[in-house]
Amino acid sequence: MINKNFRLYSSLCIALFAMYSCSHVSMVEQPDLYESASENIAVDLTSTPDNGFKEPIKKDGWELVWSDEFAGTEIDSTKWTHEVNGDGGGNNELQYYTASKANSYIIDKKYLVLKAIKQNYKGKFYTSGRLNTRYKHGWTYGRFDIRAKTPVQQGVWPAIWMLPTDYVYGTWPQSGEIDIMESIGHQPKTCYGTIHFGQPWPNNSYKGEHTDVAEGDLSTAFHVYSVEWEPKEIRWYLDGVLYSTKKTTDTDPHRWPFDQTFHMILNLAIGGQWPGPPDESTTFPKYMFVDYVRVYKKP
Numbered sequence: 001m002i003n004k005n006f007r008l009y010s011s012l013c014i015a016l017f018a019m020y021s022c023s024h025v026s027m028v029e030q031p032d033l034y035e036s037a038s039e040n041i042a043v044d045l046t047s048t049p050d051n052g053f054k055e056p057i058k059k060d061g062w063e064l065v066w067s068d069e070f071a072g073t074e075i076d077s078t079k080w081t082h083e084v085n086g087d088g089g090g091n092n093e094l095q096y097y098t099a100s101k102a103n104s105y106i107i108d109k110k111y112l113v114l115k116a117i118k119q120n121y122k123g124k125f126y127t128s129g130r131l132n133t134r135y136k137h138g139w140t141y142g143r144f145d146i147r148a149k150t151p152v153q154q155g156v157w158p159a160i161w162m163l164p165t166d167y168v169y170g171t172w173p174q175s176g177e178i179d180i181m182e183s184i185g186h187q188p189k190t191c192y193g194t195i196h197f198g199q200p201w202p203n204n205s206y207k208g209e210h211t212d213v214a215e216g217d218l219s220t221a222f223h224v225y226s227v228e229w230e231p232k233e234i235r236w237y238l239d240g241v242l243y244s245t246k247k248t249t250d251t252d253p254h255r256w257p258f259d260q261t262f263h264m265i266l267n268l269a270i271g272g273q274w275p276g277p278p279d280e281s282t283t284f285p286k287y288m289f290v291d292y293v294r295v296y297k298k299p
Helices: 002-023
Strands: 063-068 095-097 104-107 111-121 124-128 130-132 142-149 156-164 177-182 190-198 204-212 223-230 233-238 241-247 262-270 286-297
Touching (some): 095 262, 111 262, 124 262
Parallel strands (some): 095 124
Antiparallel strands (some): 104 111, 111 124, 111 286, 142 286, 156 177, 156 262, 177 190
16 A cells, blocks of 8 residues: 555656646746847838938927937946836736846947847746936926837837836825826827826826827837926927827826926836737837937926
């Protein structure tokens, strides 16, 4: 009886180990550093030549106070911090953000590239890049122009946005969030501009609008995404055309939290509750190109 039970137990252990080995996903180490000579990104459909909208007409009263033209060979660490985490952005996103040059780098002394790669890494199925200016540069009010070309297809979620640096009024979204631009890949022509505010999740609130590009989609040309943020009003523009305005009354009965210092975030997310996961039609890698980030203030 003892020998029979032992044989049964051994057989069971071997079977379980085999099942585990077959189902276990091997995780790669930190992705290799990007080498500019080893990849021709021109093969990617989103990386057409420099085209599209160049910059909005200059407006009187706004003076340039900060910018990044990405004219060097490396991401400027005095301006940007790489976020490194697999937290899913609070939205059940599928990527792991790394500081690797595989996921964020400069090309041609002209463009910032955020690159999403399909690969298993530390429990996630994709790696990507996310940069922020927190504790390096922050602003209370201003005009923000970002010229970018962003990828499309199911499950892709590029974003240009702002969060409070010190969360003066409490945790998200009590202290606010300003989304300069978001898009979800299965709506390839559409960009969104949104504010988040109100009570802590799940009783949070948001208001926003969206607009479509006239030709092609967001991946076929560069566009300029702009926000003009003043004490009692925030305005959103696509290629210099106003498409949304939010005033202090839009957050009633909640606080208007947009009177404190915010920092900027650039990221390329994959999956999540809003866009849903990629499907068999989604090709990788995906690229988000940023030509410039410019911040203006009124004297």
